[in-house]
Amino acid sequence: MRWSEISIHTTNEAIEPISNILHEAGASGVVIEDPFELKKEREDQFGEIYQLNPDDYPEEGVIVKAYLPHNSFLAETVEAIKESINNLILYQIDIGRNTVTLHEVKEEEWATAWKKYYHPVKISEKFTIVPTWEEYQPFSSDELIIELDPGMAFGTGTHPTTVMSIQALERTVKKDDVIIDVGTGSGVLSIAGAMLGAKNVQALDLDEVAVESARMNIKLNKVDDVVTVEQNNLLDGIDTQVDIIVANILAEVILRFTEDAARLVKKNGYFITSGIIQQKKQEVKDAILSAGFVMVETIQMEDWVAFIAKKM
Template sequence: MKWSEICIHTTQEAVEPVSNILHEAGASGVVIEDPDDLYKERDTSLGEVYELSPDDYPDEGVIVKAYLPVNSFLGETVEEIKEAINQLLVYNIDLGHNQVTVSEVNEEEWATAWKKYYKPVKISDRITITPTWEEYEKVHDDELIIELDPGMAFGTGTHPTTVLSIQALERHLKKNDSVVDVGTGSGVLSIAAAKLGASKILALDLDEVAVTTAKLNIKLNKNQDVITVEQNNLLDGVRDEPDVIVANILAEVIVRMTDDAFKSLKPGGKLVTSGIIQGKREQVKDAILNSGFELLEIVEMEDWLAMVAQKPE
């Protein structure tokens, strides 16, 4: 089978929304080539091997790649992707070079080669994310293992915004809490919440691909008894009064949902938000405070932020 590689040269700020556009266009996953990855200090305690070459990365900006099957609709799909990316300018998202190129590749060249770079990664005190094809044994008894197949969609679960969200859940989630996961994507935050002891989780996403992917990953991790996945726009129509709402989404979307989050949460409930680039810090902080929340913490990783807020008792 022949595939087209679509390559977008953009910025770190635009990685998440561009990746989402590619998923909605039919890509089952993305490759992110960020030159910052060349200089990260990495934990190799689990035996990970990192063999990164500067030749594979841009001198500046970030390259996001995806693969689409070559068919008669490819040209239209590429134009739709370009148009959707340009629409991000409405949200004041810096697109950088915003250069889109398309080339043809054979399935054998990419279908499995990338797997050698994806190894188990410990992302918090208790949680380790591992690919489904890797054999992994617990290092300590209370370690929690999340299995993901990034070939399904939405990456490996180790992006800073995901890591910050899971670490926040580990600090703030109490046993038997109820949770609503807004913009669930791969379902990884819902799975983490279940493994941390949540008793009831509602995972929501507007994207049909995300809903399917989340259900598969949740079943893979045997958490389907406590997690329900539904297609839904943010918190529209949600009548639950959860203990925790977690949302790893764009800052521009977070500011639109803080009022609804405040109304939905139980008194004393907590809002965990991530996906916030440094430049949007004050905008999101102001929205959270204006909705009535008390801000508990702001944590940072690389250029990303997560905020945890509480509804007064």
């Protein structure tokens, strides 16, 4: 089978929405080339492996790559991707250069191209993300390992918005909690919730590709007895009372269901939100407070914000 690599030169702010656009267009994984990775200070005691080549990264901005089947619909697919990216401006998202390039690759190149970017990374006090093909030995008995395959998942689980979400779950999940993960994507937050002791996790996503990816990763991590995955639009039709709702999605989407979250979260339960750019920080915060939550903590990493709010 023939494949085409699509590359979008954009901004860090636009990584998440563009990745989502690419997945909806049929991409089975994305690669993010961010020059910040070349400058990041790292320690070796957590088992990370870093062999980064500066030639693989742009001098400024970021490049998001994905692989699409080279078929008769490719031209229409690429045009639809370009249109969707241009529409991000309507949401005040900076798309930067927005240079889109396309070239054909051999299947064996497509199958392994992204692996050089992805190695074990300790993302929080307890969790380490490990690609399925890497051998990794935990450094402590209480270290929690999440295995992911970005060839079928939505990203590697190491983006700041995901890291902050998992850190927030570490601070809030109690044994036997009930959790809803809105916009589950790869299922990584649901997996983390289950590993932290939740007795039931409901993972929701509107995208059927995400649903299948989440199911595969959840089974891979042996938490399918705790986590169920369903195709669903946000919290529509959900009546379950829960201890925690976590959502790592665009700020504009979070604004659509803060009232529903307040309806479903139990007293003293938590609403964790991430995927929020700095420009949207106050708007999302105001909506969460207006829905009846009390802000417990604001977490910031690079240009991203996450909130931990409590139902009083």
